[in-house]
Amino acid sequence: MKKLLIPLLFITIPCFSQTKTSTNEDKGVGDTRTKAVELMDNNTYWLTETTDDKTYGYDQLNPIKVGGANDKSGPLNERRFLNALFGPNNKKMTYFRAGSCCAFKTPNGFNNIGLLDRYRLTEIGSKDTLDIYINMYDTGDLKIPVGLKAKEKN
Template sequence: MLMIRAAFRCSVLWMLSSGCASSSATMRQGEGGVEAGAPVIEAVARTPAAPGETPAPSGYGYTPEDPIKVGGGPSGEHEFLRYLRGPEGQPLSFERLGSCCGFKDSSLPFGGGLLDMYEVTYEGLEKPVTLYLDMYRRQEPRAPTGFRLD
């Protein structure tokens, strides 16, 4: 049992270090969507909010106090950002700014984690915005105000 725990901790440490190692990666989505072989996010998260569905709160994703909880590590963050679009379906450009804002959560292996900050822009946006993503915890992702999920 101890060997299993040690192996699990080593894998988690590797995942955390590999996610934090790339402090600046810029990606751009093309008009045709995502590349072949990319993981597919659940259909519910790809579609805009249905009529009567509760929209995301106005500060959702824009503050460390209310981050977008995508889960899935760095690949979960990138998957979410691949489906995020401007309000009229514009593809995004984004750059990881780094980690910040440590938080405690006893359900996580190390008792907490860090948020990742991404600078996000799209054609027609006056000034890039910073979004806060949580790669450790997952809730059904929603599009922050001014964006949509396709």
């Protein structure tokens, strides 16, 4: 009995990660900031405007655009924003970075690609948590997300 040799073919299938970009101009990529940002102190933004857009910050297609990647202040800007937030019961929030996700196109990223940082927030005294998506590559007008409050300036 003869053995039959069957040649094996290896097929390489390229894998690509899907990048999501918003088609809404207001939520677009790049720098869209129209208002100057003020600080309470070096670690806290002074937020005065609340949005009525329920997706702002809560949806990866509408992240909070703090900017700073180009001058290496991105992580500090993220903390400045988060330090300015209070919970719905007007109590301080604790937060931690839960990781990066959600690749998107931006002229301010490495090879025109950026990643969002996802933060998990909890109001002190509560067990409820929420996720906030922050873009440190692009700048946009900073607003208080729906359901949250901001620290008041002394």
